[in-house]
Amino acid sequence: MKGSFIMSNQNSNVPPGWLGGFAESKPAFAYPDPDLSSLPMLCNMDNIERIKRQQRVYWPEFSWQTIKDNPESRCFQRFAHNISSIGYDDSGRIWSIICPQQGLCAHEIGCLNVEVTVTGQRGWVNETTKELAADMTVEGKIWFSPSAIQNGIVKQAWELFEEASLPFPSDKANAIQVSTHKVGNPDQPIFTIRNGESELFQAPWFARHPKRAWTVGHIEVEIGEVVTHNHPIVDAFNQKIIDIFNFGSGNMLLAGNVLTWNLWFTAPKLVNTVMWKTHAERWRHSIEADHGRHQSSKKRYADGSEFEILDLLEGKKKMISNKKKMKKMEEMKEKKRMKEMKDIDEIIEIIESLL
Numbered sequence: 001m002k003g004s005f006i007m008s009n010q011n012s013n014v015p016p017g018w019l020g021g022f023a024e025s026k027p028a029f030a031y032p033d034p035d036l037s038s039l040p041m042l043c044n045m046d047n048i049e050r051i052k053r054q055q056r057v058y059w060p061e062f063s064w065q066t067i068k069d070n071p072e073s074r075c076f077q078r079f080a081h082n083i084s085s086i087g088y089d090d091s092g093r094i095w096s097i098i099c100p101q102q103g104l105c106a107h108e109i110g111c112l113n114v115e116v117t118v119t120g121q122r123g124w125v126n127e128t129t130k131e132l133a134a135d136m137t138v139e140g141k142i143w144f145s146p147s148a149i150q151n152g153i154v155k156q157a158w159e160l161f162e163e164a165s166l167p168f169p170s171d172k173a174n175a176i177q178v179s180t181h182k183v184g185n186p187d188q189p190i191f192t193i194r195n196g197e198s199e200l201f202q203a204p205w206f207a208r209h210p211k212r213a214w215t216v217g218h219i220e221v222e223i224g225e226v227v228t229h230n231h232p233i234v235d236a237f238n239q240k241i242i243d244i245f246n247f248g249s250g251n252m253l254l255a256g257n258v259l260t261w262n263l264w265f266t267a268p269k270l271v272n273t274v275m276w277k278t279h280a281e282r283w284r285h286s287i288e289a290d291h292g293r294h295q296s297s298k299k300r301y302a303d304g305s306e307f308e309i310l311d312l313l314e315g316k317k318k319m320i321s322n323k324k325k326m327k328k329m330e331e332m333k334e335k336k337r338m339k340e341m342k343d344i345d346e347i348i349e350i351i352e353s354l355l
Helices: 152-163 232-249 273-294 309-313 322-337 345-353
Strands: 053-065 074-078 085-088 094-098 101-106 110-126 131-144 176-181 191-195 215-226 258-265
Touching (some): 085 273, 110 232, 131 232, 152 232, 176 232
Antiparallel strands (some): 053 258, 101 110, 110 131, 131 176, 176 215, 191 215
16 A cells, blocks of 8 residues: 555645656656665755745654564654645655654753754655655754753753863754664665555554545654764763653654654645745744643553553652752762862763663
């Protein structure tokens, strides 16, 4: 079904101007196994002026195993509406792909902003058949939101990083980066967008939208390691933050886990290229202002029950002593006043206690 997935559409007011033809320009592009390797991987923002049309991903339905290699632990979460989109010209050649963002909040450190950043793409769209095929490279980026910067632990860590002239993930430019690659092939950073829903699992009813969507595609990507800075303090700190993120998100960005999302598109629309350029950045600022936590749905299992962090503990209770943590923070403050704090080991120790 991957090559011919067509569904009903309740919003079929497609604008004029579609010409098509790019999908048919080379036999290798065709289903059942589109080969796009003859196309160069394009930088995602270099050809915005070529975009004439778009299909928005109104329902980006993500799925992953909260306990790696345990199919029963699979959860489902819809990321924010109206961020993701595929932009293409009148012939159907794809020139840009905007991927989703969300926020995750942990009361110990505040909120983290999460973005799937597209670093390269190529492919085609066919409005006539409601098909598409694309290749892309992405990386996950995580950075602290303003509320987290005001958190005592995070604020002290930032001050220590600044004193040592070390990069701190306080904004997207200095975000913690998580690598991705084709499932089962760590040496291949390019992975695919193909027609239809993922065949790795059967999505539950609440994660499917066949009666409202124009069409659907899917992505499957394996999570790689955290990108290192070749500095032991920075790398250790970033890894601990990723560990906290994974604990709160159900191992969404756990190395070796497979992250899948079904892309439920709305009908094609015309593109304002100025708005396209500012679209992702505008949403990033929205999430950076801590609105991201309100944009995504709750994580749920296939039976509809909600994901709970305690599910990751497999029945084992884990208590965090706030009193002990606050005592440690006071010790850190005193050391800082006495100029006895030589590095960020104490910060990392506290973050370790949160896991």
